[in-house]
Amino acid sequence: MSEKLLGDDGEFHVTDEAVDLSGTTVEAWAALGIFWALGLTVLYQFVTRYVLNDSAAWTEEIARYLLIGVVFIGASIGVAKNNHIQVDFFYRHMPTRMGKALGIAVDVLRTLFFVAAVVMTVQMMIKIGNNAAMTIVDLPMNIVYGVCLLGFVAMLARSLQVSWVHWQRGYCVLERPESTIQDR
Template sequence: MSLPELPDPIPGEPEVHPDEVTRVPLAIEDWLTVVVMALLALITFANVLVRYFTSQSFAWTEEISVFLMIVLALVAGSAAVARNRHIRIEFFADNGPEARQRALARFGAFMMFLFFAVLAVLSARVVYDDIRFGETSPGIGVPVWWYTMWMPVMSVAIAGRALGLFIRRGRRP
């Protein structure tokens, strides 16, 4: 499958690069970002209105907002890995012979996979401990595992995206 042709860039505008073709659609991260941002905006707006009209605030908004911002960071990390826009030292990654660039890209993708796979295992242990000890959140008293369960889930997603990037970088000639 070939990538769609893009029109010539407009002078002065940044060049647009199409997303690589992936087995798992990148629209998943895009839509999750939209939903999480909309929830954050709604929660914050509701809290502002309540504070303005009643001089009180919703106690639960800070706890939920922090949780949503963490989820947003993990979703954005997954999208960055899938799109190969993750942090790297471009002087080394984008210079030199093509074989070295490919080897460094594969090494970086594999190390991301390894990191997030280990993070998934360790954060799953945290979730297990939260369930086992019955930890509750300080703000609204819900089980803490409701929040912490997303760390291993998103770590597995990012590890999967990194593994996909590793495989795609190995296929290039």
């Protein structure tokens, strides 16, 4: 590292790099917004419980549902970056054609899984209807399931996008773990 941290005056001098948020996906912004709502809800719960000694009962339930939203919406970020769990070891030691076939199979199975998740979530929402309500807050549970559905739809769309990138460039990240989905 050639950059000098301490100046001649003995003070610490560092300049930050420019922040580039242009690559941030829509899902990431949505997950961040839900996360902030979760943080504010938990802060409100803390203040009402420990400062005002009069706990707001709804905060625990809403915080739980907001956490579910962060997970389901945020999971599509992992799909978009193709960061799902994988075992690179086997791909390094298997024949190239076998690795390519297995990579295609993984893309197809991942996409089919998300199709099934979307279909089953819609079926569950139709079956439940607006009859089931949240425990404390008088809102339908389908709001929570709708957020899960939105997350699954985003994961499906990102899975299709990742599969298309793999198809276009002729290999997947499983075959070449040193590459990323941004490499084109």
